[in-house]
Amino acid sequence: MNLNSGWTELERFLSTDPRDAGCEEAMKALHVYAELVVSGEDPEERLPGLAAHFAACGPCQEDLVGLLAAVRGGLP
Amino acid sequence: MRGSAAAQRDAETVAWVRSLRAHGPEREDAVRQLHRLLIGVARRELRRRSLAAEIAGPELDDLAHQAAADALVAITGKLDRFRGESRFTTWAYGFVVLEVSDKLGRHFSRSPAASSTEEDWSQLPDRFALDPHRQAEWHDLVEGLRRGVDECLTDHQRRLFVAIVLNGVPLDAMVAELDSNRNAIYKSLYDARRKLRRWLIARGYLDSGPAR
DSSP states (O other): OOOOSOOOHHHHHHOOOTTOOHHHHHHHTHHHHHHHHHTTOOHHHHOHHHHHHHHHOHHHHHHHHHHHHHHHTSOO | OOOOHHHHHOHHHHHHHHHHHSOTHHHHHHHHHHHHHHHHHHHHHHHHHHHHHOOOHHHHHHHHHHHHHHHHHHHHHTGGGOOSSSOHHHHHHHHHHHHHHHHHHHHHHHOTTSOSSOOOGGGHHHHTTOOGGGHHHHHHHHHHHHHHHHHHSOHHHHHHIIIIIISOOOHHHHHHHTTOOHHHHHHHHHHHHHHHHHHHHHTTSSOOOSOO
16 A cells, blocks of 8 residues: 555655765764854755755754754753 | 855964964963863753753763863864864864764663664654554555565664664664764665665555655
8 A cells, every 4th residue: 555645754764865975974074064054054055965964864963953052052 | 165264264263273283381271271161062962962861960960071071182183184164163062062972872872771672663653653543544554664674674774773763772872882883874774764665665555756
């Protein structure tokens, strides 16, 4: 049976983005990506491979949120 | 990658790098100041994440000091690699945030709270917010997924799927448990996701949707 009830979390989990740059690149460039976010630039346009990764990888996304909180000087 | 021109001109960044490259009291003062900042960031980050990790009090403070100390060593050791692509503090705080992740992963891997090997499929609907009232719609897909996990994944991929997806073990805890690194674990899980999706589409459990 096909699941036709919308885009579920499970389907999202199973989908992979070929642009996904992986954790190693994300950890190396975490500060660059965070700086783009803080300065109001568009990181998805500048760094699409990293944007795809942060959208898919929970631990790297958590690191990004943590770094943004640290840079902004407060808790999110 | 290019950093912003503003970041490269940032006077505070220039001062940090100059002081940390200096000798004697100027460098010692800068190292002390940086260490204090890193401890503060580590404490806040641990508090932010400890809601899930349930770490508090002296244990949290101890982890914060460990993360800050390890980050300080990494920062001073890699100062020559700082290319001004961000402000210095953004670069430096990145190290302590990553250290916090590493410490929490190790902490979780030592905790008996979650098994990385027991296969409990009853957790799957909750993990993916599948509506129990619409079970008729997703039941076949979940059964198909279960078959796919058994039939198309390698032993290593299956182990990661069971631990991380079914049992909710943090990816960083699996990194510590397997003495691996985040990139390798993520890549194995990425390949497993792709294989499972293709397997499910080939057997009619999923629509093909956009090519991925």
